[in-house]
Amino acid sequence: MLPAHDPFAQADTHDLVLRADPLSVRSALQSITSVPPVSQLTHDQRATVELVLAEVLNNVAEHAYAEVAGHVAVTIVLVPGGMACEVVDEGGAMPGGTLPEGQLPDDALAEGGFGWHLIRTLTKDLSYRRQRGTNRLNFLIPLSDL
Amino acid sequence: MQLQTQTRPKVISVQVIEDRIDAATAIQFKERMRDITAGGTQRVVLDLARVQFLDSSGLGAIVAVKKLLGPDRVLELSGLTPTVEKVFRLTRMDSVFTIHPTLEAAVAHAASA
Numbered sequence: 001m002l003p004a005h006d007p008f009a010q011a012d013t014h015d016l017v018l019r020a021d022p023l024s025v026r027s028a029l030q031s032i033t034s035v036p037p038v039s040q041l042t043h044d045q046r047a048t049v050e051l052v053l054a055e056v057l058n059n060v061a062e063h064a065y066a067e068v069a070g071h072v073a074v075t076i077v078l079v080p081g082g083m084a085c086e087v088v089d090e091g092g093a094m095p096g097g098t099l100p101e102g103q104l105p106d107d108a109l110a111e112g113g114f115g116w117h118l119i120r121t122l123t124k125d126l127s128y129r130r131q132r133g134t135n136r137l138n139f140l141i142p143l144s145d146l
Numbered sequence: 147m148q149l150q151t152q153t154r155p156k157v158i159s160v161q162v163i164e165d166r167i168d169a170a171t172a173i174q175f176k177e178r179m180r181d182i183t184a185g186g187t188q189r190v191v192l193d194l195a196r197v198q199f200l201d202s203s204g205l206g207a208i209v210a211v212k213k214l215l216g217p218d219r220v221l222e223l224s225g226l227t228p229t230v231e232k233v234f235r236l237t238r239m240d241s242v243f244t245i246h247p248t249l250e251a252a253v254a255h256a257a258s259a
Contacts, residue, residue, distance in 0.1 A: 022170035022203075047199070047229040054201040058169040104238060111210045114202035114237045121236050 014038070020061040020072045020089060028074070029054055037078040045143045049076075049083055052122050052141050055115045056087050064091025064135055082142040093130045099137075147174045151182050157256035158186060159249060161193040167204030176207040180214055189256040190215060193249040195225025200233050209239065220244075220259075224252035 014035060018028040032038055033050050041049065053074065060072045072089040094100075102116030120126065123139040130136075148163035160182060167175050183190055192208065194200070200208075212221045224246040226234065234240040246252035 022168070026166070026168060026170050044228070047232070050199065051201065051229070051233065054168065054199075058201065058203065061169070108242050109209055109213050111206040111213070112202070114205055114233075118202060118233070118236055 014077075015073065015075045017071055017073045018057075020057070020065045020070055020091070022058060022061060025054065025057040025061060028057065032074070032076065037083070038076065041083075041143065048122055048143070049141055052119055052139075053085070053087075055119050056085075056137065056139075059115055060087065060089045060091060060135075064089050064093075066092065079140070082140045084140050085138070087135075087137045089135050090133055091135065093135060094128060097128075097130060099126065099128050147171050147178055149175075149178055149182065153186075154188070154253070154257065156259070157189045157191055157253055158183060159191040159193060159253055161195070161249065162197050165196060166199040167194075167197055167207065168199060168201045169203040172203040172207040175204070176210050176214075179207075179211045183211075183215060183219075187219065189220040189222065189259065191222050191224055191246075191249065191252040191256055193224045193252070194230055195227070195249065197230055198227055200230045202233075202237075205233055205237060205239060209242075212243070220256070222246060222252050222256065224249045 014032065014037065016028055016032060018024045029050050032053065033046050038046055038049050057072060057074070070089060070091050072087060075086045077084050100116040102120035104117050105113040123141055126139040128135070128137050150161040150163055152159045160179065164171070215221050222244045225248055226245055234243070246255060
């Protein structure tokens with residue numbers, strides 16, 4: 001039996017391991033968006049990828065590593081229909097083992113709760129697994145006009 | 147976090163001279179805005195024309211500024227770049243804030259209010 005197709009096994013992936021803190025996230029985003037495959041996208045598509053990765057990586061920094069410092073690995077690969085992304089960290093598990101719904105807060109002047117709403121709006125095929133002490137998040141950022 | 151402030155009788159305008167308001171600068175931005183607006187009663191216009199990137203932390207900080215100004219003091223925005231506008235639209239914050247195309251339009255509107 002052939003192994004399942006793994007888009008991350010391709011050669012033209014971009015991998016990055018970074019410290020999970022806001023300044024490292026910022027510099028990682030700058031480096032991810034300045035090299036292929038993200039640098040080859042349109043301005044709008046690049047902005048979408050940067051926003052989604054910012055939300056995901058800052059969530060890891062803020063929540064998974066709330067108690068201890070640590071690293072997070074990002075892999076992105078251009079696939080038909082969008083950018084497939086995998087984000088892996090060794091921080092704390094998602095509460096309840098599931099991803100937040102991402103509903104906008106009822107309070108019109110809430111200062112938080114936007115992050116997962118943006119992630120859920122701008123991605124599809126979102127999946128989360130907790131395995132042997134690691135969190136593994138996979139998702140596709142659809143880039144419709146590719 | 148560089149902010150350029152101009153104080154007029156009825157309006158304080160603040161131009162963000164940074165290309166991003168993100169998780170790394172959101173708290174600093176909020177504190178600077180609190181210092182700039184403290185003690186006054188004018189309307190506040192926040193010009194985001196130079197800001198190319200805003201994440202949910204940056205958005206939360208702008209909402210926090212609106213909150214700390216209180217219900218009687220107006221905060222309006224101007225100059226949203228397409229990427230920033232998209233964040234406001236996707237989170238429906240475009241319905242919470244009055245958004246002007248340019249700083250000049252926002253200041254003229256505030257001065258005539």
